[in-house]
Amino acid sequence: MSGRAVTSLTNPTVKAVRALHLRKEREETGLFVAEGLKIVTEAVELGHAPHILMFGREAEGHLLLRQAAKAAEAAGGEVIEVTQDILAKVSRRDNPQAVVGVFRQVFTPLADLDPNSATCWIALHRVRDPGNLGTIVRTADAAGCGAVILVGECCDPFSVEAVRATMGSIFAVPIVKATEEEFAAWRQSWPGSVVGTLLTATVDHRSATYAKPALVLMGNEQQGLTPDLAALCDVNVKIPMRGRADSLNLSVATGIMIYAAS
Template sequence: MDAVITSLTNETVKSVRALHAKKEREATGLFLAEGLKFIGEALDLKHTPQMLLVGQDARPHPLLDRAKAETRAKGGRIVIVTHAILEKISRRDNPQTVLGVFRQTWTPLDAIEPAQAPCWVALEQVRDPGNLGTIIRTADAAGCGGVILIDDCVDPFSVEAVRATMGSVFAVSISRTTSEEFLAWRARWPGSVIGTRLDATAGYRDGAAQRPALLLMGNEQAGLTDRLAAACDVNVKIPMRGRADSLNLAIATGIMVYALTEGAA
């Protein structure tokens, strides 16, 4: 039988709400996802919630029935909660009526198979969760194989980053590594390695990249470090034709991945 929780101080409520904190996500290997559509994306990609929290006022829906059935079948918990609890867990005044707690999935760097996709994205020290989530979503849309996080990047399983992925966090492989490990691994990359720098002389459409392409994007403020830029086959720039002297990182990454995947099947 499904559990029913009405108390804001219940231990289950506290443990799920704690997943907003990186320390708790790292300790448990879990993360929080919000919304029935998001959970439907997860189910389609064979990711089942460890726990499904359903608001008492959630409307009947075939997808909700499916989510409950698959969660039960995999041994997960279904918890019926009040609107106040949903607000507390989500930290939003207008929360989704269905929340899911999922297991994090990481792809080891050495498990990446470059030939599986025309383009892969590597990010160095990205700080903004909205940027990271949008890049993961864009990589999914463009048919990229995965996103590699180098050194001290923001957590892709933070609530803010997950929201920005719109479900693509389940569709794109995510890896994390140090710059030292990345550079050793990059030496075996079979295609072109392209960096982006404001001081580059080549344009982002100059020359043909050999696929699979590996795109390196740097930190929002400082850009790609000299060390990683030196490891690229070529560094390119996106022209600034107006008064703005740079682009948002997620926008720039989107332009680059579509340029590198143009014409891919």
């Protein structure tokens, strides 16, 4: 397989890929890191060619790697064979994946969404935890949701932690960014139900009416939905707590709501 070999940790490309762990660098370059042959293959199958493809010697003969390399080269990308040390540095892991891809970030404009193209959509207000966000993107993909809309100041969906948690779904689900004001204005023309979750709600999530397409709006991990955002909802519901725990992890609660609404 073609592709140059790099062994130095101080190589400019290696340093540039390592720097993508920083949000500032991701925002300036518009690039992000995805680890593992499965995720890279998923990306290529969905039309996202790697901008840079790094691989260790143990992956060299793999058919899927050859296909990813061909896609990268056809798009003008770089294919590089690297050492285990470089893979570990780039991944910041002691046992790194044998394949690492660098891809261009894609955000879908709010105005481009077609509400009637899916039965369920997710909006997250000020989500803070990248693991939660990545898991929600993966669940949204599994359930066939139309998009994940990030409202207000959210964590980065293209951080290494978030991308890992999506297990490749970052390439399958449209990701949208909107301010609170943009979301509030856009929501006015939503053709179905806008549903929020509140601990103080009186309607059980299982007995609510979800007019399709349903837009599920979830608040952040600490405060939940703000009063302003809750006021945008047609109905606010609660997920009953039967044990001693008084709340659920955000990604678990969102998963329950996705399947209730869809």
